[in-house]
Amino acid sequence: MSRVAIRVNGIEVHGNSREPLLNQLENAGLQPEYQCRNGMCGACRCKLKAGAVDQQDSMAFIGPNEVLPCCAIPKSNIDVEFEYQLQQHDQQASL
Ligand code: FES
Numbered sequence: 117m118s119r120v121a122i123r124v125n126g127i128e129v130h131g132n133s134r135e136p137l138l139n140q141l142e143n144a145g146l147q148p149e150y151q152c153r154n155g156m157c158g159a160c161r162c163k164l165k166a167g168a169v170d171q172q173d174s175m176a177f178i179g180p181n182e183v184l185p186c187c188a189i190p191k192s193n194i195d196v197e198f199e200y201q202l203q204q205h206d207q208q209a210s211l
Contacts, residue, residue, distance in 0.1 A: 123166075123195040125202050137169065137185035137196070147203040148185060155187040167194030 122131040122140060129144035131137070138160055141148050151159040155174025164181050169188040176184060183196070 120167075120190045121193040122190065123193075124162075125197055127202070127204075131190055131194075133190050133192075135189065137183070137188050137190060137194075140190075141185065141202075145204050147205065148198060149200070150186055153186045155184050158184065160184055160186045162196045162198045165195040165197055167192045169194060 118132055118134065120131045120133055122129045122137070124141060124146065127146070129141070129146070131140045138148060138150060138153065148162070149159050151157040155172065155176055158176030158178070161176070161178060161182050161184055164183045168191040169183050170191050171183050172187040174184050174187055178184060185196070
Protein backbone atom coordinates (compact mmCIF):
# COMPACT_ATOMS: atom_id res chain seq x y z
CA MET A 117 0.00 0.00 0.00
CA SER A 118 1.45 3.30 -0.97
CA ARG A 119 -1.28 5.80 -0.15
CA VAL A 120 -2.57 5.91 3.39
CA ALA A 121 -4.91 8.13 5.35
CA ILE A 122 -3.36 9.76 8.39
CA ARG A 123 -5.59 11.08 11.12
CA VAL A 124 -3.68 13.28 13.53
CA ASN A 125 -5.37 14.99 16.48
CA GLY A 126 -8.62 14.56 14.58
CA ILE A 127 -7.29 16.14 11.35
CA GLU A 128 -7.27 13.96 8.21
CA VAL A 129 -4.28 14.25 5.90
CA HIS A 130 -3.11 12.25 2.91
CA GLY A 131 -0.02 10.19 3.46
CA ASN A 132 2.01 7.34 2.06
CA SER A 133 3.80 4.22 3.22
CA ARG A 134 7.24 5.31 2.04
CA GLU A 135 8.29 8.33 4.12
CA PRO A 136 8.72 8.93 7.84
CA LEU A 137 5.53 10.12 9.47
CA LEU A 138 7.14 13.35 10.72
CA ASN A 139 8.02 14.43 7.18
CA GLN A 140 4.52 13.65 6.00
CA LEU A 141 2.90 15.70 8.76
CA GLU A 142 5.18 18.62 7.92
CA ASN A 143 4.35 18.30 4.24
CA ALA A 144 0.69 18.51 5.22
CA GLY A 145 1.38 21.86 6.91
CA LEU A 146 1.54 20.61 10.50
CA GLN A 147 4.35 21.38 12.90
CA PRO A 148 4.93 18.59 15.42
CA GLU A 149 7.77 19.11 17.90
CA TYR A 150 11.09 17.49 17.09
CA GLN A 151 14.78 17.81 17.86
CA CYS A 152 17.04 15.06 16.55
CA ARG A 153 14.93 13.54 13.75
CA ASN A 154 16.71 10.21 14.21
CA GLY A 155 15.09 8.46 17.15
CA MET A 156 17.42 9.71 19.90
CA CYS A 157 15.54 12.39 21.82
CA GLY A 158 11.90 11.37 22.01
CA ALA A 159 10.67 14.91 21.36
CA CYS A 160 8.41 13.81 18.52
CA ARG A 161 6.70 11.03 20.53
CA CYS A 162 2.96 10.56 19.97
CA LYS A 163 0.27 7.96 20.63
CA LEU A 164 -0.72 5.47 17.95
CA LYS A 165 -4.46 5.03 18.46
CA ALA A 166 -5.16 2.86 15.41
CA GLY A 167 -3.29 1.32 12.52
CA ALA A 168 0.29 0.17 12.25
CA VAL A 169 3.65 1.75 11.60
CA ASP A 170 7.07 0.36 10.83
CA GLN A 171 8.94 1.79 13.84
CA GLN A 172 12.63 1.76 13.09
CA ASP A 173 15.18 1.16 15.82
CA SER A 174 15.47 4.11 18.17
CA MET A 175 17.28 5.07 21.35
CA ALA A 176 14.49 7.15 22.87
CA PHE A 177 12.09 5.53 25.31
CA ILE A 178 8.60 4.97 24.00
CA GLY A 179 5.72 3.57 25.99
CA PRO A 180 3.06 1.11 24.90
CA ASN A 181 1.17 2.42 21.86
CA GLU A 182 3.63 5.26 21.38
CA VAL A 183 5.66 5.89 18.24
CA LEU A 184 8.42 8.25 17.14
CA PRO A 185 7.18 9.89 13.93
CA CYS A 186 10.70 10.89 12.85
CA CYS A 187 11.57 7.24 12.32
CA ALA A 188 8.21 5.53 11.86
CA ILE A 189 6.69 4.81 8.47
CA PRO A 190 2.95 4.15 8.21
CA LYS A 191 2.06 0.62 7.14
CA SER A 192 -1.68 1.24 6.98
CA ASN A 193 -4.19 3.98 7.59
CA ILE A 194 -3.30 5.37 11.01
CA ASP A 195 -4.74 7.51 13.76
CA VAL A 196 -2.18 9.28 15.94
CA GLU A 197 -2.46 11.85 18.68
CA PHE A 198 -0.03 14.36 20.13
CA GLU A 199 -0.51 15.56 23.71
CA TYR A 200 -0.47 19.16 22.55
CA GLN A 201 -2.30 21.19 19.94
CA LEU A 202 -0.49 21.01 16.63
CA GLN A 203 0.52 24.25 14.99
CA GLN A 204 -0.60 24.46 11.41
CA HIS A 205 0.86 26.84 8.89
CA ASP A 206 -0.77 28.04 5.71
CA GLN A 207 0.87 25.63 3.29
CA GLN A 208 -1.72 23.22 1.96
CA ALA A 209 -1.16 19.51 1.63
CA SER A 210 0.05 18.58 -1.81
CA LEU A 211 0.23 14.82 -1.39
S1 FES B 1 12.80 13.98 16.83
FE1 FES B 1 14.08 12.98 18.28
S2 FES B 1 13.17 11.02 18.48
FE2 FES B 1 12.00 11.98 16.91
